[in-house]
Amino acid sequence: MLKRSLSLLFMMVVISLLVACGSDSESSNDAADENASNEETDNNSESTGSGEGGTLEIFSWWTGAGEEDGLLALIDLFESKYPDVAVENAAVAGGAGTNAKAVLAARMQGNDPPSTFQVHGGAELNESWVAADMMEPLNDFYEEYELMDKFPEELIDLVSKDGNIYSVPVNIHRGNVIFYNKAVFEENGISEPTTLDEFMDVLQQLQDAGVTPLAMGDKEAWTATQIFENLLLATLGPDDYRNLWTGDVAFDDDRIVEAAEYFQTILGYVNEDHASRNWQDAAQLVGEGEAGMTNMGDWAKGYFSNDLELETNVDFGYFAFPGTTEDFMVITDTFGLPKGVEDPELVKEFLNVLASQEGQDAFNPLKGSIPARVDADPSKYDEYGTDTMEDFQNSNLTPSLAHGSAASEGFLTKVNQEVNIFVTQQNVEQFIEKLVQAAGDL
Numbered sequence: 350m351l352k353r354s355l356s357l358l359f360m361m362v363v364i365s366l367l368v369a370c371g372s373d374s375e376s377s378n379d380a381a382d383e384n385a386s387n388e389e390t391d392n393n394s395e396s397t398g399s400g401e402g403g404t405l406e407i408f409s410w411w412t413g414a415g416e417e418d419g420l421l422a423l424i425d426l427f428e429s430k431y432p433d434v435a436v437e438n439a440a441v442a443g444g445a446g447t448n449a450k451a452v453l454a455a456r457m458q459g460n461d462p463p464s465t466f467q468v469h470g471g472a473e474l475n476e477s478w479v480a481a482d483m484m485e486p487l488n489d490f491y492e493e494y495e496l497m498d499k500f501p502e503e504l505i506d507l508v509s510k511d512g513n514i515y516s517v518p519v520n521i522h523r524g525n526v527i528f529y530n531k532a533v534f535e536e537n538g539i540s541e542p543t544t545l546d547e548f549m550d551v552l553q554q555l556q557d558a559g560v561t562p563l564a565m566g567d568k569e570a571w572t573a574t575q576i577f578e579n580l581l582l583a584t585l586g587p588d589d590y591r592n593l594w595t596g597d598v599a600f601d602d603d604r605i606v607e608a609a610e611y612f613q614t615i616l617g618y619v620n621e622d623h624a625s626r627n628w629q630d631a632a633q634l635v636g637e638g639e640a641g642m643t644n645m646g647d648w649a650k651g652y653f654s655n656d657l658e659l660e661t662n663v664d665f666g667y668f669a670f671p672g673t674t675e676d677f678m679v680i681t682d683t684f685g686l687p688k689g690v691e692d693p694e695l696v697k698e699f700l701n702v703l704a705s706q707e708g709q710d711a712f713n714p715l716k717g718s719i720p721a722r723v724d725a726d727p728s729k730y731d732e733y734g735t736d737t738m739e740d741f742q743n744s745n746l747t748p749s750l751a752h753g754s755a756a757s758e759g760f761l762t763k764v765n766q767e768v769n770i771f772v773t774q775q776n777v778e779q780f781i782e783k784l785v786q787a788a789g790d791l
């Protein structure tokens with residue numbers, strides 16, 4: 350009986366992921382193909398290791414601009430310590446795991462798990478792979494390497510279910526960030542807005558100045574979902590935002606209608622070709638001064654610094670999504686040990702490098718994230734990193750929906766679809782109705 354319900358759960362995850370891929374590709378159009386500058390490619394790179402010490406396959410969606418530098422640094426570090434291990438970088442392109450999650454689901458179902466894979470802490474880990482009994486508990490690993498007090502309790506909770514720990518966080522990204530072009534703000538005498546109403550004023554000021562106010566790239570729908578989740582956080586506040594995921598706040602609450610109305614207003618200020626751009630293409634508009642701002646998780650910081658070679662607080666600035674200045678939308682990338690892999694001990698060696706100070710400080714300064722460890726070396730990070738470390742300490746921490754922590758994959762898939770429809774049709778009433786229906790799956 351348990352087996353049947355697990356395989357049913359599993360099928361639901363697979364189907365919702367495959368549907369998600371389909372809907373995302375529908376939202377792109379031909380202009381996307383012309384937009385090749387930041388187009389990502391799969392990145393199944395060859396290892397430098399001899400392979401005598403075994404093979405380690407690392408599965409993620411970190412390919413291309415702004416995404417892969419951190420991972421490659423971590424792999425280099427691992428290879429320097431384990432030169433006889435062949436590392437296979439099995440990354441599948443597509444932001445937020447748009448394509449990777451479906452590939453992973455098919456592999457897991459076919460009993461062909463990668464040695465380790467990228468998974469967000471929270472529901473994405475616990476309600477899919479852990480619930481389907483496909484992950485090894487890592488409690489002994491945490492004890493052996495004395496990791497229990499090296500991560501904030503909130504993060505350990507996100508990667509735990511029923512008293513067992515199932516993965517190791519490599520980073521903490523912040524999702525409620527607006528990045529902006531410093532020169533554009535200065536030239537137009539604009540200061541950083543802190544409330545939603547001030548934000549609306551800034552959008553209008555930029556419009557009047559002839560600049561695209563907000564760059565959006567929703568070729569993959571999650572980027573628009575991310576804007577909406579930040580609006581939910583702004584109108585509901587952190588407590589009731591969290592209560593959404595337990596069913597204690599209903600999706601037809603007035604403050605959710607208000608968030609949808611703000612969303613509609615904001616959509617009047619985005620670039621016309623938003624549906625053919627990905628997040629990097631949108632961020633690039635800000636980098637080049639064609640757009641004033643973009644809302645993106647701080648992997649965009651990695652893109653600005655590493656790929657566009659822009660300087661923090663000189664070329665680009667940042668502020669918390671208006672209305673959420675006291676809050677921190679937490680996104681954590683983690684890696685675990687799937688059941689049935691060939692060499693679990695080797696996977697643990699990798700997880701240990703990823704969990705180490707050295708590993709986290711090799712990865713995170715390039716990725717734009719802050720270390721998940723509490724004792725990493727702040728001198729390795731620029732002002733964006735140190736500001737964010739401080740904010741993490743002093744903010745209300747809230748789980749991201751768009752990045753898998755807050756709710757099940759099935760619910761997220763439906764929200765992405767409805768957000769996609771809303772962006773085109775902008776029908777608030779219909780959007781709320783659909784969210785209420787989808788919430789039945791929470």
Ligand code: GAL
Binds near residue numbers: 682
């Ligand atoms: C998130 C992930 C980040 C970044 C982003 C864009 O889901 O946590 O590390 O990769 O997607 O792809």
